[in-house]
Amino acid sequence: MKTNNTKPKTQVKATIEESKLTRMPLIAGAAFAIITWALLNIFEHEFLYRVQELSLWLPTKVYFDERMMVPGGLMTYIACFLTQFFYYPMLGSLIYVALLIATQLLTQKVFAIPNSWTLLALIPSALILCCSMEVGYWIFQIKTQGYFYSMLVGFLFTLLAIRLYQVTKGWGRYVTVALIAAAGYPLFGFYALLALLTIIAFELASKERNIGLVLLCLAAGIATPILYYNVYEQTRFVRMFVAGMPAFQFIKRDLGTWVPYILLYLFPLVIPFIRFQCAKGHIQTKTRFITTQAIAIAVMVFVVQLFWFRDPNFRAEIKMNHAMERLEWRKVLDIAKSQEQTPTRLMVLNRNLALLKLGKAGDEMFHYLDGGEAPASPFEIRLMQVGGKMLYYHYARMNFCYRWCLEDAVEYGWKVDYIKYMVKTSIISGEYPLAMKYINTLKKTLFYKGWAEKYEKMIQSPELIAKDREFASILPLYQFENQLDGDNTLVEIYLLNYFAHTYNELNTPMFDEASLMCALTLKDIPTFWNCFFRYANSHKTSRMPTHYQEAALLYGNLEKNVDISKMPFDKSVKMRFQDFMRFSQKHAVKNVERDPEAKKLFYDRFGDTFWYFYFFIRDVKSY
């Protein structure tokens, strides 16, 4: 590195001397850590909790061996181990930012970045943060185990490997390179190759370049994956060179997702070629220093916020999921109420389930924003993957819930989330040995032992099952006869049709209510009347809820097939319906349901009725 001992041109301006900035790395790192930790905890604690639910780490030989069957296995193992600490988001994020700071400090050391350039050393940490936080809906589909931490662990290994190369001399460097290739590659995959490439960059940037070492690194970088191809028996030849990288595809759709990774991988290859003009005695003006730092911070903030996935619907879905797990149905409704944009179908389904659980569906199911905003995902995502399993579970479709847990576990890897449902569905299905298998697995985790023991007690004393609050709210829907069926991965369509069109003597009042809710959503008039009369029959002693009255009034007037003249409608419902009819006549325009202005007018006045839902909520696509 060049040194520059020239004195400043003017003594008048305030100056900063490089040697006085010794605390800069720690201060910058601490600031970055505190801000990142705060942001993660304020905005993403539910997401972080979900991340660990969608992961699994077990202290078993089988688990370890399975990770080690592909190059980079140890990296995945460590990444999954660290991910589980997000069970306590504050603790998990503390570990996460601590490792980000370790990355920064190590980057600064390895690349001899001057203190005044500390922010440059923060770039890998910021990019890793981008990699973690850009994930969004990928958390349900990515096949990289321990995704949230894998690039962080991998990059830290790269830095440590380079550091090892730096502290060794002479023949020791050849040994280091051989070690990185032979031992580093199986354990950390591509990140060992990245270390080799970085060593090449260092050597090429150096005046005393060691061509022999460059050639060794080059040969090792190419030969290692080729040789190991004959050792690893479940990795394609081309994948050997990228083993350990995230499992995105190299296609246009995923290009955006790759950007922070590519920048992260380029960083160590470029930095060795930069000649920093600041030695210990280097002095620069305060203004210049502050300006450059401010610009660097602004760029960093811009980039991080650019990649940080902040879709409100995604966040709402995650929050709802957590609330539903804790049976906090009112909170689910609060989340639904607080949304300002069109919800996804999952949010609508979650909300309706909460209403059903609270017995409020008939009076409130149209009090919320409705519709079907597509998930903010660049790839096709299925409702099944993001929340369908929980819906099937709560709607007592145990076999379907179990099936999709297993299918997704096979495709995307085993996760705590799936295993929990497999425990619960197996208990309800009476498959206790199977439930015990999953319970035994969860008992080996760090944070789900207590959860597992609760269900183990139920297996030991099955009388506890019906007494359990959660199971008690599901069992009324588990009264149905077996049949052969299939959902074609369309959870909502399946549930709507199943409940709306299923009737047998086993049906409970709760089942009848679910049927009627589904009939309303389907907007199928004959089906509605079937469900309506069934509901009326099983709820003789209670008042007919408002929305059901609204539907009966509307359908009775639209089609005169059912005599509604003697039905005891609430006076307020009747009056509002008359108001709705008058309003409709007054604002009658062609294709009124597609006219945004008319839609708004109707929404302001009748947005909380079935009538608005019937006429204006259209073209909703489930997924």
Add this chain to the structure above:
Amino acid sequence: MHNHFLYTLLIGSALLVGCSAQPPKEFTEIDKKATTYPDFSNTTIPYNIAPLNFDYQMEGKQFITELKAEEQTLIMKGKQTDWKVKQWHNLLEANKGKKIEVITYVQTDKGWEKYRPTAWFIANEPIDPYISYRIIAPSYVTYEELSIRQRHIENFDEQIIYNNMLQGNDVDGQCINCHHYRNYKTDQMQFHVRQFKGGTMIVNGDEVRKINLKTDSTISAGVYPAWHPTHNLIAYSINDTGQSFHTKDNNKIEVQDLKSDLILYDIDNNEVSFIEHDTLEWEVFPAWSPDGKTLYYNSAHYEIQNYAGKEREIIDNYKDFKYNIYRKSFDPETLTFGPAEMVYDAASVGKSATLPRVSPDGRYLLFGMAEYGCFHIWHKDADLYMIDLKNNELKNLRTINSKDVESYHSWSSNGRWILYTSRRDDGGYTRLYIAYFDKNGRAHKPFILPQKDPYFYDDYYKSYNVPEYMLEPVTITPQEFARHIDQEAQQAKFRSTK
């Protein structure tokens, strides 16, 4: 130097402790047998099987296990056994045809207790040294990583024969199944690759070929194979298979054939011809008799009522598909089959029989049976049965059956060891069990395929299926198979037999 000395001392002490484990001289006798996982007690085992490691599922401060034979004793200290392979084999080989007592001592607060001894009966006949199986998650439609593996069952070595991830990827999935060998030898073997780069991999001596067995005249490529014992011919069922899902039943899934036939593949001429092609019959699971003069198979008779809604009808009437066992005589020189002959009319007793397999001596017919259908791995009532072909006597092999699924089964080359799959442990994951079948036609208590870690199966979330015996390992590497799979498949020709 100091450390070196310390380590030597520690290791030396440990070895000394290991060697000096002795049964206690004073103990209280307990009149019950020790509870272990897995339960290997009182089973008949081959002398060349890998060590049977187990864990005591009891409380205790110390455990001592003593394997006591006539002239030898093996002692192990610890809650979990981890027998040394060589010592184990020495003990078993020296005690062929004899009994080894398994004695358990447990130290509790009350002192040492000796449990009622159990025994291992060491059969005179060895088991084939290798088995192969497919490792698959018990999923329904999706699959990701699948592998066909071989296990040296004299120890714990397991190798991959082929793993689908060597060719498949996230977008282009590849299913692999139905590995099969001719006469227990691996120089002639086959397995199927489905979907991505699909074809049937046929190893014939030094040659590895990928064949597309689907022709314009047949409904699918080959599915369930049976390699002729003396000729280069493979009988296959061809199946158009669908799946549907139980909404409540613990069987969870029904795998049904919408149609199926039997074909014969002539390897040398690369030709396919029909064996059975009857639209009213659902034929499946061909199996040759050891002399190659008879082909056994299953078939269900079903007459479609509504061809427009055929698929729905088959799904709705899934319980009406009851498979019987048939056989046909075969002339390998002319490649001609005789008429179908009923061997066992399972439908007449309201049952459905599958997977007929004749013992190597030609005397016994081992098969699976459940209430309906042919994909019994998902049928909890599926059990193994046997017909003595000498007197047509049917026997439910109760000793080796359980309340849960028993399914795919194989005979060892000497006909003494039955290897089969069972879901008895947890109801969801298929494990391999081995049972001794003695000269008197009696099956003995089975034991689970031993693993080094007794709790391996507890932690393992994959199933074993299609277990097959082999006399030798497959020597073609997975990577070599991958290279062959990468090639274009050769198209088989259809030969009309009319």
